[in-house]
Amino acid sequence: MTFAERPEDLTTPEEALSMSGLEYMERMLAGELAGPPIGRVLDYAATHVEHGKVIFRGTPRFDFCNPMGTVHGGWYGTLLDSAMACAVMTTVPKGSTYTTLEYKVNIVRSIPLGMEVETIGTVQHGGRSTGVAVGEIRGVEDGKLYATGSTTCIVMRIAPPA
Template sequence: MKYAESLDDLLSPEELSKLSGLEFMEAMRDGRLPAPPISRTLNYRLHQIEKGRVVFRGRPGFDFTNPLGSVHGGWYGTLLDSSMACAVQTMVDRGATYTTLEYKINILRPVPIGVEVDSIGIADHVGRSTGVAHGEIRGVADDKLYATGSTTCIVMRLPG
């Protein structure tokens, strides 16, 4: 998997405006565009994509723990923000993009270090100015529910 190493590796707003959100996500999945550095840093990757649904797969390591030795809430939040917001992205037309306005997560149980999970984001509504999605973090091996989330995104027009 290729990761963006600098801002020069990312598409300009003009280049991005030529792709629908789904085309953009498919290009990342297929390796035509680099994955974001945050996914390397926090050990998760794009696993599945379809219009309105995105799955990231990840595995927390020791480096992601808090002082109590459990996985830090920021790891759950980053995975859910990524999957939910990218589900919104798959519904955005050419010439538009999105950004997260707010998100909320509920951690139901701790993910043990080294356990592989899927963060599943599903778009509920995407219009001209807002997108709403929900998500779950589930164990790959046992389908155990670890966390849930919801997000609201703003949809914006790109220059070009």
């Protein structure tokens, strides 16, 4: 996956609306479309995409710590929001867009710095106006559960220009 380095690298709204969410995610994973710059900054990227499911992998660095030296909850939240919302995106039809309305994170245990984790987002409901998904963060090597999450996204049909 390649990441956008400047605004011009991102897909235009018109181009994004010309494909389904699944097609968009597949093309991004294949490197045909630039990934979001936040993935480069926070060291995570999509590794698997299918209808209703997206997997990201990431590794927390010291830069992502809170004042107590543990991984900041915002890093957990960002990975979960990305995986869960992108899973919903895979159910969004051509001509529509979506955004997160709310998400919740439950941190089970602290992720050790430098340990690669996998964040799995799975759709529970992909409808015309809403999408609901759940997620979990697990250690790649140890398989332990580090956090869970849930999200509700709004799906919006965009009318073509008159």
